[in-house]
Ligand code: NZQ
């Protein structure tokens with residue numbers, strides 16, 4: 001196992017009715033900015049629950065944050081935070097709202113001239129305004145991590161930054177808040193979380209049995225609960241609770257400790273969202289089988305372990321076992337109603353050339369953190385997904 005340092009002080013308040021505990025965890029003095037998305041919280045009653053929980057506190061609202069939050073939309077929010085001398089940011093929504101708030105929190109305290117620098121250089125963040133979270137869509141793990149993903153509309157760049165300064169002070173995880181989600185968003189969450197685990201697991205053996213068993217358990221739970229969520233006629237509390245807590249655990253920094261991680265599927269997926277607006281999880285379901293196929297020789301050992309412990313596949317013909325595990329992974333996404341080919345979304349060779357050009361111009365050599373998915377693999381990966 002490699003050396004590591006883990007710091008995760010996020011307070012999790014999990015379960016029914018936990019919104020009422022906001023009162024205990026947000027300072028009673030000072031000014032709050034309550035941030036939300038395109039309006040789901042008005043329809044499902046969450047807005048009123050938050051207003052009640054905030055009580056007599058002084059707050060302003062910043063709504064309308066879109067999926068895959070845009071830098072240009074967030075710039076005015078940074079100015080409002082500075083002008084109104086906001087002390088605390090409350091994010092109520094899915095990954096997009098929470099990531100947007102993390103960016104606002106860091107950018108409001110940023111001393112450089114161009115806040116976009118934060119996206120290319122996480123270490124440029126030296127402090128941030130305190131954040132509290134009420135999660136309404138289990139998927140990204142952002143409620144318990146220091147990551148944020150922001151899109152610059154002008155250039156179609158979708159980039160991430162990561163800093164402990166934006167770790168939320170608390171996150172409220174009430175499975176009942178997910179009942180109003182459309183089914184495709186529940187499924188997106190399951191797939192995103194499953195692939196977060198894969199990005200931190202399916203690389204090379206690191207003599208890390210704790211991380212491996214943790215990862216395999218999460219994948220098995222997401223598989224079972226995801227299938228259940230897809231077939232259930234109405235939301236079931238324990239099903240949603242398991243999905244919610246699995247998604248948080250899938251990306252709260254624990255799994256990546258002491259092991260070699262990948263993240264090339266995410267990097268390529270972000271390109272597809274930036275260029276074509278596809279849902280984040282959908283892009284991952286398209287790309288992942290291509291990365292698995294391209295890395296099947298180098299990552300043989302871990303692929304065989306995955307095949308056995310997640311799909312129950314064993315055999316003396318290792319190549320067939322690996323091929324079958326790739327097919328099973330793809331089938332898992334299809335069985336949840338997600339189409340997994342670029343052509344299913346009318347995306348063709350032109351986009352592949354554009355992505356290659358964009359990655360080349362960024363001066364990237366490797367896409368994976370474990371330095372095996374080379375820029376030269378990208379054409380094969382993408383063309384195999386046409
Ligand atoms: O905007 P509203 O009206 O709230 O509607 C949202 C949005 O349209 C809706 N929604 C959320 N909760 C709901 C609800 N609708 C009904 N009932 C509810 N309870 O769902 C739609 C999608 O929301 P969004 O926040 O965009 O989804 P998600 O949570 O999947 O977040 C995706 C974003 O997170 C980034 C992605 O790249 C993408 O930008 N990620 C962030 C990560 C992180 N910070 O660690 C890691 C991930 O890999 C990912 O990259």
Ligand code: ZN
Pocket residue numbers: 140192193196266280
């Ligand atoms: Zn993701």
